[in-house]
Amino acid sequence: MKIATWNVNSLKVRLPQVLDWLALHQPDALCLQETKTEDKGFPFAELEAAGYRALHNGQKTYNGVAILSRNEATDVQRDIPEFDDPQKRVIAATVAGVRLVCAYFPNGQAVGSDKYEYKLRWLAALTHWLGQELVRHPRLALLGDFNIAPEDRDVHDPVAWKEQILCSTPEREAFTRLTQLGLADAFRRFEQPERSFSWWDYRMMGFRRNLGLRIDHILLSPALAADCRACAIDKEPRRLERPSDHAPVMAEIGAD
Numbered sequence: 001m002k003i004a005t006w007n008v009n010s011l012k013v014r015l016p017q018v019l020d021w022l023a024l025h026q027p028d029a030l031c032l033q034e035t036k037t038e039d040k041g042f043p044f045a046e047l048e049a050a051g052y053r054a055l056h057n058g059q060k061t062y063n064g065v066a067i068l069s070r071n072e073a074t075d076v077q078r079d080i081p082e083f084d085d086p087q088k089r090v091i092a093a094t095v096a097g098v099r100l101v102c103a104y105f106p107n108g109q110a111v112g113s114d115k116y117e118y119k120l121r122w123l124a125a126l127t128h129w130l131g132q133e134l135v136r137h138p139r140l141a142l143l144g145d146f147n148i149a150p151e152d153r154d155v156h157d158p159v160a161w162k163e164q165i166l167c168s169t170p171e172r173e174a175f176t177r178l179t180q181l182g183l184a185d186a187f188r189r190f191e192q193p194e195r196s197f198s199w200w201d202y203r204m205m206g207f208r209r210n211l212g213l214r215i216d217h218i219l220l221s222p223a224l225a226a227d228c229r230a231c232a233i234d235k236e237p238r239r240l241e242r243p244s245d246h247a248p249v250m251a252e253i254g255a256d
Helices: 011-025 044-049 114-136 169-180
Strands: 002-007 029-033 053-057 065-069 073-078 090-095 098-104 140-145 216-220 228-233 249-253
Touching: 002 011, 002 098, 002 140, 002 216, 011 029, 011 044, 029 140, 044 053, 053 073, 053 090, 065 090, 065 098, 098 114, 114 140, 114 169, 140 249, 216 228, 216 249
Parallel strands: 002 029, 029 098, 098 140
Antiparallel strands: 002 249, 029 065, 053 065, 073 090, 090 098, 140 216, 228 249
């Protein structure tokens, strides 16, 4: 099974790129973040024509998450239960026996800000809920834009980013608490090139100079991690005209 995650930074803008990517890589499921559209504006028909059923949890202009899958998705959950939040950041469903949780983590804006405190509350609520989900679904994958670079090696300039947003100690500790649930970082299960990133700022020739962060992740439950055969960042879509500032991350689970 091939699963992937991609913050597309507006599906309306990036739909042709997504369709091309699906045709090229043929994932069994693709999780999208920052679709930036309401459900009524989501391109269900175009994706169905490409062979993918879609589930969406959207809102106008901001946020928005989706799961695209070849097989039918069941047991759909939108938003974090018992966490009052108008922002559409989470959608979960079971596809081919795997519980997929697609999440767009809050950015947090700046350490110490109200949005930062919201981010930490959101992370705590997500972690609590996932602890329950793992009991119900031993084969679980958490995919998305985490807006957290978990280690210094995930940052192009660790000194400049030290204790800044996306790299602060409380954020990294929250990431660790997710892994302490038993979730493994699929990317780090394999030898990877140095300076591997999934996001680059549009400014200052960030991509060309590889001034990036690794903030898009796939975390796998023990049952899936044991079966994970590969995980990689696909930088090619970032080279396109009008790209998202994020690149897709893919993991392969099970036999080749």
